[in-house]
Amino acid sequence: AQSVSQHNHHVILSEAASLELGCNYSYGGTVNLFWYVQYPGQHLQLLLKYFSGDPLVKGIKGFEAEFIKSKFSFNLRKPSVQWSDTAEYFCAVNAGDYGQNFVFGPGTRLSVLP
């Protein structure tokens, strides 16, 4: 069975600090990888996704993530966070071409201090 772990439960940063949120998954086959963001009171929104090709993926709002297959990792990064990035971030995996549902990690709450 697939599982996803996220390294930090709550991260607190000051504006302009750099961000890296860890994500590791366990699954032996081909996976698709995703990061979702949930702003307070809003629905889950896709930040970025990886299916194949360049392991460095760029998403919206200046976020990027790197897939390292040997480490089963898909860490999310942003060079300079803003107060508006305060949200909950979820890493998710989906099994190959035919997996219909996501397995989500427990989430990391990011608080950015102005």
Next chain:
Amino acid sequence: DTGVSQNPRHKITKRGQNVTFRCDPISEHNRLYWYRQTLGQGPEFLTYFQNEAQLEKSRLLSDRFSAERPKGSFSTLEIQRTEQGDSAMYLCASSLTSRAGIGYTFGSGTRLTVV
């Protein structure tokens, strides 16, 4: 069509009562998914439909839970004899393609509180 719509936004019910939630997907989407999210956790998959056919159910979907999508458009999720452990956010999502993850849109959820 602005997205996936879920109603109600919040439901408070007494233990033992039945509740029903509704999800209206994006109109051209033929796939519809239900997830449950408890506090401090990521969403967990419950079930999904392709058109009106329910194709997969998670072991989390106990006998007290039933989901329908009678005409392949909106879907309902019913919980019978609610328990306090059912308190959670129930999320609906829809998509069009068979390529998982593409065009997958979530609704804002229905928050259930069982007292």
